[in-house]
Amino acid sequence: MSDNGERFTGHGEEWRDARLSAQDARTATSWVEAKIDKRALLTNKDRVEDVRDAMWQLEKDGEIIVHRVGDQHEPVMAKTLYGWDKKIPTNQLWHHKSCGQCGNIPGYPASLLWLMNQTETRYLDETDQTSCTAWNYHGSGIGNIVSLAAVFLRNFHQAYVSAQAEGLDPGYYYPLVHCGTSFGNYKEVRHFLMHSAELREQVRKILAKLDRLIDGKLLIPEEIVHYSEWLHVMRGRIADKQQIDASNIRVTIHPACHVYKMVPEDVIYDDDVLDGNRVAVSTGIMQEMGTQVIDYSTWYDCCGFGFRHIISEREFTRSFAIDRKIKVAVEEARADVMVGHDTGCITTLDKNQWIGKAVGKDYALPVLADCQVAALLCGAHPYKIVQMHWHASPFEDLLEKLGIDWQRAKAEFEGYLEEVAQGKIETLYEPRRAITSGEGYRP
Template sequence: MDKRVTGSERFTGHGPEWRDSNLSSEDARIATSWVEQKIDKRSMLTNKDRVEDVRDIMWQLEKDGEIVVHRVADEHEPMMVKTLYGWDKKIPTKRLWHHKSCGQCGNIPGYPASLLWLMNRLDVEYLDETDQTSCTAWNYHGSGIGNIESLAAVFLRNFHQAYVAARAQGLPDAYYYPLVHCGTSFGNYKEVRSYLLHSAKLRERVTQILGKLGRLVDGKLLIPEEVVHYSEWLHVMRTRIAAIQEIDCGNIRATIHPACHVYKMVPEDAIYDDNINDGNRLANSTGIMQALGAQVIDYSTWYDCCGFGFRHIISEREFTRSFAIDRKIKVAVEEARADVMIGHDTGCITTLDKNQWIGKAAGKPVELPILADCQFAALVCGAHPYKIVQSHWHASPTETLMEKLGIDWQAKKAEFVAYLDQVKAGKQENLYDPRRMRTSGPGFIPIAKLP
C-alpha cells in the first residue's frame, strides 16, 4: 500500500514517482554497500573530467599586466602542503592579517581569541584591525541578496586592506598576509577568485568599483596568491603547537566535523596528507588533534553537513536542530562514544554547540562538548578556559571535557568571575596593544612603528 495515501509517512525529496522498494534490511545493506565503500575515499572527490589549477591563469594574467598578485613571500615563512590533487599550496606562518568571522566574533569569541593566544605563544606577528567587513557570504547563501559582483568587490576590498594595513605602523605594503577565519569566507573567496580569473567582464566591472574606493594597486586588481584558512595555519603549525602542550589528552576520544565550505567548495584547494586519514579525508583538524595525542575516532556521518543552512539556523531551526542532532551529535555519541566534536568553521560550531538542549524535548537527550580545533589546542596548551577559550559562551557541556582533561573548571570559572571586577574597572588583559586595532579613520592615532 502506498503509505503516502494514509499520510502515515512523511516523505520528501524524490518526486511523486517514488515508491518504497520494500527491501529487507539485509538486501538494503547489500544494495548500498558499494556506496559505503566509495564514500570514504578521496577518489569520490577526484573522479572528475575537468580539473584546473586557477593559479596558472593568475600568473598569466599578472604576466600580461592585468592584475597584481599578493605573494606569500619568504618573509611570511611559508610551509608547503599538498592539496587534493597533490598540488602544492603555500601556507604563510607569520606576519598575518586576521580576517575575522562575524559568527565567531559575534557568538563564539573564544574561537579567534584562542587562535591569537596560540600565535602569541609561538611568537607569530599579526594584526587584528577594524578596517574589514565580513565576507557577506553567510547572508548571500541564506537570502540570495548579493551577487557575484558584490561578493567579488567585498573580497578584493578586504584583501586590499590586508595588503596596505601595515602602512599605519610605518611598514611596507604586502607586509601582512590575510588569514581567513571563517570557512564560508574561505570557500566563497576561493570561488570568487576563480570567477575573477576566468571572467574579463567581471574583472572589468569590479575594477571600476575598486577604483572608486581607491583599492587598486598600480591601477590593477590585487589577487592573493593563496587564500588561506586559519585551520591550514594550525595544521602546518601542529608540531610547534604540540611542543608547548601542557595537558595530556591521550584519553580524549575526539570526532572531527569537516566543514563543507572548507573542503566541498573549491575542493581542489583543500589539504590532504597521506599520513592523515590515509589521505582519504581533509587533513585539517585531524592533523592537529593527532599531533596533540588525542584519539581521533571515526563515525559514519562524518561527511554530512552540520545543518546550519545559513537561513535555516535563523528562521527554519526545526531543520537545523533535527539534522544536527540526528545526523551528527547522536551518531558521534552512539557510534564513537565521543568526548568532544572538533570543528573548524563558524556555522558548524554554532549549530552543533547550540542545538543539543532542545533534543530533550524530542526524547533525544544527547550531550557532546563542541569546540573549534584552535580552542582545544589552546586549552591543552594551558590557555585559561574562560579568559581565553571563553567556554562560557558554549551551550554544550564543555565542563565534562575539561574534567576529563583534569582541568578544575569550577576554580577557573571562579577566577574569571573575580576577574570581571578588574574588567569593570577598565583593567582588562588584552592579547595585543589596543592602539594597533585602528589603522585609519576616527580614533586612529598614527604610530610610527609599534614595538
C-alpha cells in the same frame, strides 16, 4: 568491529588493521606497489585547472597584481587534494575575522590569537574589515557575484596595505581567513574573477571608486588561506607547547562543507593524516596532540546550518544537527568532544543541543573549534582565553577528564570580570594597533 566486540570504527585505540595475510595484502594491492601518487593522473593539470596558473598569466598580461606569500611570511608547503602545492604562510598574518565567531563564539578567534602569541607569530587584528557577506548571499539570495567579488578584494586590499599604518611596507601582512564560508566563497569568487574579463572590469570600476586598486589593477591573493591550514602546518610547533595530556579524549571531527567541498582542489590532504583519505586539517592537529580521533558513519554529512535554515527553518537545522551528527558521535563513536573548523558548524552543533532535551535527546556533547582544544591543551585559561562560557553544550565533564579544575577557573574568571568592570582589561596585543586609519588612529 573491534576484538572486544565494541562497535567503533576509525582511528582510536580500537582501530584494527584489515588483517589480510601478508600474501593477500600483497596480491590485493600489487598494482599499487609502484606507489601511485594521489590522483596521479591529475597532477599534470591538463584535466583540472589550477586557477593560480590563470592568475600568473593575467599578472603577466598586466591585468592584475598578485599578493604573494613571500619569504617573510615563512611559508610551509602543504599538499592539496591532487597533490599540488599550497603555500601556507606562518608569520605576519592579517586576521580576517568571522562575524559568527566574533559575535557568538569569541573564544574561537581569541584562542587562535593566543596560540599565535605562544608561537611568537606576528599578526594584525584590525577594524578595517567587513564580513565576506556570503552567509547573507547563500541564505537570502541578496547579493551577487559582483558584490561578493568587490567585498573580497576590498578586504584583501586592506590586508595588503594595512602594515603602512605601522610604518611597514605593503604586503607585510598576509590575510588569514577565519571563517569557512568566507574561505570557500573567496576561492569560488577568485575562480570567477580569473575567468571573466567582464566581472573583472565591473569590480575594477567599483574598487577604483574606493581607491582600492594597486597601480590601477586588481590585487589578487596568491593563496587564500584558512586559519585551520595555519594550525595544521603549525601542529608540531603547537604540540611542543602542550601541557595537558589528552590521550584519554575521544574526538570526533566535523569537517566543514565550505572548507573542503567548495573548490576541493585547494584543500589540504596529508599522507600522514588518515593516509590522505580525508581532509587533513583539524584531524592532523588532534592526532598530533595525542587525542583519539574516532570515525563515525555520518562524518561526511553537513551540520544543518543551511544559512537561511539557522534563522528561519530551525526545525530542520536542529533535527539534522542532533539526529545526524551529535547523536551519532555520542552513540556510535562515544565521543568526548566534537571538534570543527568553521563558524556555522560549531554554532549549529553546539547551540542546538539544548532543545533536544525536550524530546528526550539529551546528548550533551561539547563542541569546540580545533584551535580552542589546542589552546586548552597548551594551558590557555578555559574562560579568559578559550571563553568556553559562550558555548551552550555542557563542557565541564570534558574539562574534568582533562584534569582541568573548571570551578576554580570559573571563579578566577568571575573575579576577573570585576576587574573588567573597573576598566582593568587584559588583551592579547596592544589595543591601539587595532585601528589603522580614521577616528582613533595613532601612527
